[in-house]
Amino acid sequence: MKSESGVVVLEPGLRRLTAPNPSPMTLHGTNTYLLGEGEIAVIDPGPDHAGHMAAILAALAPGERIGAILITHSHRDHSPLARPLSRATGARVLAAGPSDWGRSPVMAALAAQGRIGGGEGVDRDFAPDDQIAEGDGITGDWGEITVVETPGHMANHLSFGWNGALFTGDHVMGWSTSLVSPPDGDMGAFMASCRRLAGRDDRIYFPGHGEPVCAPQHRIAELxxxxxxxxxxxxxxxxxxxxxxxxxxxxxxxxxxxxxxxxxxxxxxxxxxxxxxxxxxxxxxxxxxxxxxxxxx
CATH class of the missing domain: 1.10.10.10 (Winged helix-like DNA-binding domain superfamily/Winged helix DNA-binding domain)
Structure with a gap:
């Protein structure tokens, strides 16, 4: 149910706001997810937009506070608001690593040569407070969020498991396939991540853009x-x-x-x-x- 403030309650303990950055690559805009009640985990605060930050803070109920800020990957439509939101709330920013983190040796070599292009929309200044990796658990009033490494769209791309759901960032969306642009994107890694997800039993995907994917196994097989x-x-x-x-x-x-x-x-x-x-x-x-x-x- 969508409120007048733009907050959508997707299920108990899960709210969504959409950043005002629609485009052919982002559909209606970037989805920002608020997990839990009391102490809140924020997934992908989005672009550095003062109005969107105000909307995130306004979505908190009296007495609620943000306890963690999680980033699926450091494209400019997902991560730049993390630092202003962290300064405003004291919450630490968690991600796999900075924007050049995790590239394969082949992609690192291509990046060093400087001839391959790429770099579309990369948040080059991004750096998390804490690096997180496969299997890590982030616990709070929201329960436990489990880290799932899904490189491909970007080398530092993570997905997050919670209560049987998976927040898939830009790795899996219902309305479109993902851009894979080297050296930040890696098609071999992308396909390996897809096949890993095909072996999971997530009940639903919550993507970085667009509506929830209610038949995740069908969608991953389709992709x-x-x-x-x-x-x-x-x-x-x-x-x-x-x-x-x-x-x-x-x-x-x-x-x-x-x-x-x-x-x-x-x-x-x-x-x-x-x-x-x-x-x-x-x-x-x-x-x-x-x-x-x-x-x-």
């Missing part, structure tokens, strides 16, 4: 099939074209896509190509960059 299908399309198109760049392939495979989203599609294709190259299924004819040409092996 895995979608990515595997896209990989097959890339290999088939590359075989026909003999050699092509990521943007060449995106223009062919996403012909009906909103033109505003085509650059993101090109980054997704590049992520697939880099993963396929690591698996020796395609060959890069040039040093990795957005303009690099690839050919089938």
């Amino acid at each position: 895995i099939a979608h990515r595997e299908g896209r990989e097959a399309q890339i290999l088939s198109a590359l075989s026909d074209m003999e050699k092509a760049t990521a943007d060449d392939l995106a223009a062919r495979l996403y012909a009906d896509l909103d033109p505003r989203l085509l650059p993101a599609a090109g980054r997704n294709v590049l992520a697939h190509l880099l993963d396929l190259a690591q698996r020796n299924l395609v060959l890069a004819l040039d040093d990795p960059s957005p303009e690099a040409r690839f050919t089938p092996r």
Whole structure:
């Protein structure tokens, strides 16, 4: 039920506010979740927007306080408000690590070369007060929140388990697939995270954008099939074209896509190509960059 203040009660002990940052990449805006009663855990406070911070504080009942601020990942639509909210409430900021944390050796090397591009929307100044990792439990009046590492959309991406639900950030959403843009995004890691979630029995997903995913196992299977299908399309198109760049392939495979989203599609294709190259299924004819040409092996 949505109140006049914009607070949606999703279930007992769980409230949601949506930040005023709608866009083709964020849908209606970033979901900020408030867990518990009395002492509150906040998941993804969102962009540094004074009005949204005021809405979070106004959503607290008399006597309630914020005890922890959890960040799924450090994109600018999820993490920048964490520090102002921490200063206002004294709550510590918990996340996997800063924005360059956790990259694979391949992605770290690409980042160091500086030719791969990427970096869309990264909160480069982000640093948590405390780093948290797989299996950690954050306890309070909200009960226990369990940390689940889900790298892929970004290397420092976490999901959070609570009362049988999973807060999935941008890893799994119901309305869209996720952007995977190297070197911050890693398609191999993304697929491994999806397959890990497929082995869980979460009852519902609460994503970073859009409505709850009420059939999580169906959705995760759908996303895995979608990515595997896209990989097959890339290999088939590359075989026909003999050699092509990521943007060449995106223009062919996403012909009906909103033109505003085509650059993101090109980054997704590049992520697939880099993963396929690591698996020796395609060959890069040039040093990795957005303009690099690839050919089938």
